[in-house]
Amino acid sequence: MKIYVDDGSTNIKLAWVEDGKVKTFMSPNSFKREWSMRFGESQGVENYEIEGEQFAYDTQAADAEVTTDTRYQYSRVNTVAIHHALHASGIKPQPVDITVTLPLSEFLTSGNTPNDANITRKKSSVKRAVDAQGATNFVVGHVNVLPESIPAGFVKLGELTEDEALLIVDLGGTTLDVSQVKGQMSGITMTYCDPKIGVSMVTDGIRDVMAGAARTRISPLTADKLLISYEGDAALLTTRIFDATQRAAVVERIKQQESVLGHRVSDALERFSGYTHVMCVGGGANIQAVIDAVKQATQVPADRFFVSGNAQYDLVLGMLNMNEEINDENAEG
Ligand SMILES: Nc1ncnc2c1ncn2[C@@H]1O[C@H](COP(=O)(O)OP(=O)(O)OP(=O)(O)O)[C@@H](O)[C@H]1O
Ligand SMILES: [Mg+2]
Structure with missing residues (x-):
């Protein structure tokens, strides 16, 4: 079975084909060292062992293992x-x-060529056996490695001519990955990556306010949930923060950091020119302040600016489309 995995720093996104249909799944990264003790009914697998080291999935861990720097990748x-x-x-x-x-x-x-040493290192890292407590293990066979951001534009790039170019802006939890790719995937003009620009600039702000004003240490995952739900459904904010003044402080910090994030993204885009279309992907594409900043910075007409309603899955779905298409071609050839 083939599974496409966008193993981002904050969430793992999966895509696969089952009974002829494309399925997706998202799992947040929130792990602590050492196993959790189970009480009562099992809630699914949460304890793992790898190379003699134990980890447990724990959504409440305020000291969750850091998954947001480059070393995490391996x-x-x-x-x-x-x-x-x-x-x-x-x-x-x-x-x-x-x-x-x-x-x-x-x-x-x-020089924009694949870094074979890093790709080999990633493959070995992913192939290591992981023992899941109380469950049959998945055994990883062949591993293929793709770059972030570029596959997200795969379908759109197929619709563009070689004279056109797509700017793909992938804003994740911790990293901004931008690539300028020629239509028909005929070449990569330029890429830029800033591992310090990400939605965690907003969630870290939430955690700071909570730790300061509310004297409550919350997990990165809880901060993510507060961010995702603060606008539509205030219920989560109310259950986590009883004091209205503190709630207002959290909302204010969110707005402030979203605007800072938008500025950082638009500054990063200044180094690009000559693209004809723009696409925003990643969890950060759900933030209106970010979208507005990218529109402002790139100035492409509305019909050449793309944000899907499913931006967090765009990369993993692009990976799947790319591979299925390649397979079709192989089958035809
Ligand atoms: N509706 C939303 N509103 C605001 N933020 C959101 C929304 N949906 C997701 N996010 C944020 O997007 C971030 C995760 O995005 P994504 O899954 O693209 O990151 P990642 O791929 O794990 O990280 P990276 O690419 O940096 O390694 C989280 O911080 C989450 O809070
Ligand atoms: Mg990502």
Whole structure:
């Protein structure tokens, strides 16, 4: 079975084909060292062992393992996170071939050619055996590595001519990956990656306010949930923060940091020119202040500016489309 895995720093996104239909699943990265003790009914697999080290999936851990720096890409906790996502997805444990991602800065050399050393390192990292407590294990066979951001534009790039170019802006939890790719995927003009620009600039702000004003240490995952739900449904904010003044302080900090994030993204885009179309992907594409900033910075007409309603899955779905298309071509040839 083939599974496409966008193993981002904050969430693992999976895509696969089952009964002729494309399925997706998302699993947040929130792991602590050492196993959790189970009480009562089992809630699914949460304890894992890799190379003698133990990790547990724990959504409440305020000291969750850091998954937001580059070293994470090759770490044990990353391999565990992939296995946890597989177990949580409902896919029956079995041997699997997987395609994973590396940030552009890791995937490409400074000359825009694939960085074979890093790709090999990533493959070995993902192939390590992970033992899931109380469950049959997934066994990873073949591993393929793709760059972040570029596959997200795969379908759109097929619709563009070679004279046109797509700017793909992938804003994730911790990293901004931007690539300018020629139509028909005929070449990569330029890429840029800033591992310090991400939605965590907003969620870190939430955690700061909570720790300061509310004297409550919350997990990165809880901060994510507060961010995602603060506008539509105030209920989560109310259950976590009883004091209205503190709630207002959290909302104010969110607005402030969203605007800072928008500025940082638009500054990063200044180095690009000559593109004809723009696409925003990643969890950050759900933030209106970011979209507005990218529109302002790129100035392309509305019919050449794309944001899907499913931006967090665009990369993993692009990976799947790319591979299925390649397979079709192989079948025809
Ligand atoms: N509706 C939303 N509103 C605001 N933020 C959102 C929304 N949906 C997701 N996010 C944010 O997007 C971030 C995750 O995005 P994504 O899954 O693209 O990151 P990632 O791929 O794990 O990270 P990276 O690419 O940096 O390694 C989280 O911080 C989450 O809070
Ligand atoms: Mg990502």
